[in-house]
Amino acid sequence: MLRLVDISLKLGNFSLRNISFDVKQGEYVVLLGPTGTGKTVLLETIAGLYHPDSGNIYLKDLDVTRFPPETRHLGVVYQDYALFPHLTVYANIAFGLKLMGETDRDVRNAVSKMAHFLDIGHILNRRPRLLSGGERQRVALARALILRPYMLLLDEPLSALDRLTRDRLRRELKRIHGEIGVSILHITHDLSEAFFLADRLIIMKDGAVIQEGNPEDTLRQPGNRFVAELLGIENFIPAKIGPGGQVFLEGLGTSDPPLFSPEPGEKTDSIYLTIPGWAIDLFPDKENGSYLSQVNMRIVGLNRTEAYMEIELEHEHGARLSTTLSWREVTMLPTPIKFGKVIKIGLLKEGTYWVPGD
Amino acid sequence: MISISGKKGFRFAFSFLSILLVILIAVPLLRMILSADPEVMRSTIADREVMASIFLTLRCALWATIACAILGIPLAYLLARWNFPGKSLVQGLVDIPVMIPHTAAGIALLMVYGRNFFLGKTLNEIGLDFVGTETGISLAMAYVSLPFLVNAAKDGFLAVDPKLERVARTLGASPWQAFFRVSIPLAWRSILSGSIMMWARGISEFGAVIILTYHPMTAPILIWERFQAYGLKYAKPVAVLLILLCLLIFALLRWLAEPKKEM
Known part of the structure; x- marks a missing residue:
């Protein structure tokens, strides 16, 4: 699905060094690393918001290294969810479909289906400002998922939540992954989050991948x-x-x-x-x-x-x-x-x- | 309410100083408006020359604002989002017109757009004359008041989280669509209030306008001319009328630009 080959990028204080890994169809991959290690920059590079200095990014075997973000079909959910504050929940979710020129009726149907799936039907007319953290996350997920992206890129999606909500929503993420089967690349610094969700773990330090494998093996045999x-x-x-x-x-x-x-x-x-x-x-x-x-x-x-x-x-x-x-x-x-x-x-x-x- | 020691004195001092300033601003305006004789006001409104000059002023300032919005919003966005060599120089340049004496600005404009310079001459040949025309008035107004619009718009864009634009891109928006559907709607209050400021500043412009264009006469020039030629008694009603009209328009626009209560 996604393959990174030797990605390097220098951006202000962050640098990514020779990063290579892949995410298979339907796989849930967690990128684990301490804060400030360049995980978000890597995610944004995959999304096309930055171009790497060297290396290649393949999506479905197509080299998309120089493609603009709007052509990559990747859904991004940021830590603070980045909902459009001037739009209602409905318009947030409908944003991408409207850009594609879908008819109002199709948009309405798709949004109501997605809202039902994520149990946010009752807040469609509200503004993001008035939502709880958990609701915001669902809206951000709905906004990304409604476009049927090749992959979801999640940037610390649970870090801004209180513990109870976090525990609930990580089960929810697992459910979504199970039901839709979308490939997910999830970055976090939280160990239990990583173990809870990951099919495979990739560990990053100082802008480089230092170990990868399934969680059990990694835990049994840490590389250093x-x-x-x-x-x-x-x-x-x-x-x-x-x-x-x-x-x-x-x-x-x-x-x-x-x-x-x-x-x-x-x-x-x-x-x-x-x-x-x-x-x-x-x-x-x-x-x-x-x-x-x-x-x-x-x-x-x-x-x-x-x-x-x-x-x-x-x-x-x-x-x-x-x-x-x-x-x-x-x-x-x-x-x-x-x-x-x-x-x-x-x-x-x-x-x-x-x-x-x- | 729990009283923190010294809080009363602090509040009193600040309130006192603030009230003093508010009085300083309000008294001259009130004195002028209240002393207006309704009879004289009526005849002033009926005075064709006065009304024509007021509308000319509003119109020229509006054109100036619209033109500067088209050129200034991209510049404001650029200053808010991108880093480029010479950025602080550009920022400084944008601020200069508010800092120099406006008569000096008018003379500088005359030297470029007058017929003695190739640019003015060329523009004149294709029908754009800046001396003694409405175009000239608009140009002078634009030059000295554009910082209000550009700076307000820049602050507006700075307040928009760039992540929102990035998310828009990942949702399929081109850079243009992200700009018009996310950045502009989120910054528009700042842009609008900057535009209002610019328009107001344009309407009140005297120094730069009079150098480029004495006739047709804008309202500030008319007021000045009547004051010079006939004295306070004849200048005052025009001034009162201009102030009242401006207050009315700006109150209305401010009201439009205010954040409305949302659900």
Whole structure:
């Protein structure tokens, strides 16, 4: 559907560097990256609002790199929705169809169908100024979808909403994608949004794509520390390489037996073991082979939230780890955990990964 | 109401100074209008020369405004949206006419559009004469009052989120369609109020007009001439009539340009 080949663009403070990826027919692709990494510029470049300095953009195998935006058939929804404030909701949705010279009757039918689909039939006569955030988003979606675009480009579409509305609307986005089957490229800095919606994740940093893949694989095997942090992995233990290629974890003492280097020939000057919270077994009860290592650690912090308990652990050599348990898991522990207590924990092989520093 | 300490004094000082200024503006106008003798006013309205000059003034200023809108709106948009080398120079140039003495502006215009310069001569040959004509009046009015329109329109365009134009493009609008369907409707209040300002400024123009065109006589020149030749008593009714007409028209236009209550 959409294919970017080596897109580069310098625009003020932003630059895009050699970006290549594709979005397949009907796919929901989420572009994840921190704020200020050039995601919006990339989206606008795909929409034709900027021309790249080099590289090509293909839509349905047609090179559209130099096409003006009005010929690309792409629907754009901005973070603040950019509804036309001088037009009613109806006229906003009808905007594109009227430009195409559709008859009033066809426009009316199409708008009322779309309004029904997105449940905004009751606000068609209102002005955007008076709508709630959720309503604005639906209107912006309706305005784009009514033209049956090849693709929807969503620029942080949920960031301006309160939490409840956001949770509701991301289910709604999933429904729309499921029912219409339109290809979607959605950019966000929000991890759970990305995991909730993505068929495939593309991770961007400083104007370049640094990793892509399906969410599960990406989470299991982040390409480097930046990606791991972006994916919300809590623990990073720096490691040293021994003379025989063994790896020793800093601050966890000498492991027994020494841990072996994961991949021969990999860059080893700066390497980390990433340990997601769920890969820390507080009372190891599985067979030894399941664990990378088992170590004694002291409980140095117990922090509560409404949904879970965060447990901070410290090794006598200084390494710190943290993990979270749901309240239900806390009640099911074999012995209660107390502040200051030393417990033996196991680091599950499954879930722990070596990543290069950057 | 909770009173913050010092708030009363602050409000009092500001109200006092504001009222003072409002009085300064209003008293001369009121004094002139209230002292008008209805009998004299009636005969002034019946005075063909007076009415002709007032309508001439309104008409010429209107033409000037329309011409400047056609040329000035694109310039305003350009200044609001694009960066180009020499942009601040262009912006400065646009502001110059309000800053220089208008008689000087009139002389500068005469030197270019008069018959002693090739441009004036050429235009004269194709039938556009700027000295002693309505065209000349309009030109002088346009030159000195165009900054009002251009700057107001520019501010209007600056207030339109460029994202709205971009979205319009992705919805199938050409740059022209995006401009006419999104930018203009959203900036039109500013453009209209700038146009009203420009028109008003054109109507009141004296210095530049008198240099280019003494006859036919615009209302400000007529007032001046009657004052010179016959004195205050004869100049006043014309001035009152002009002021009343202008107030009426601008009140009406302001009302039209006001944001109406929306649903």
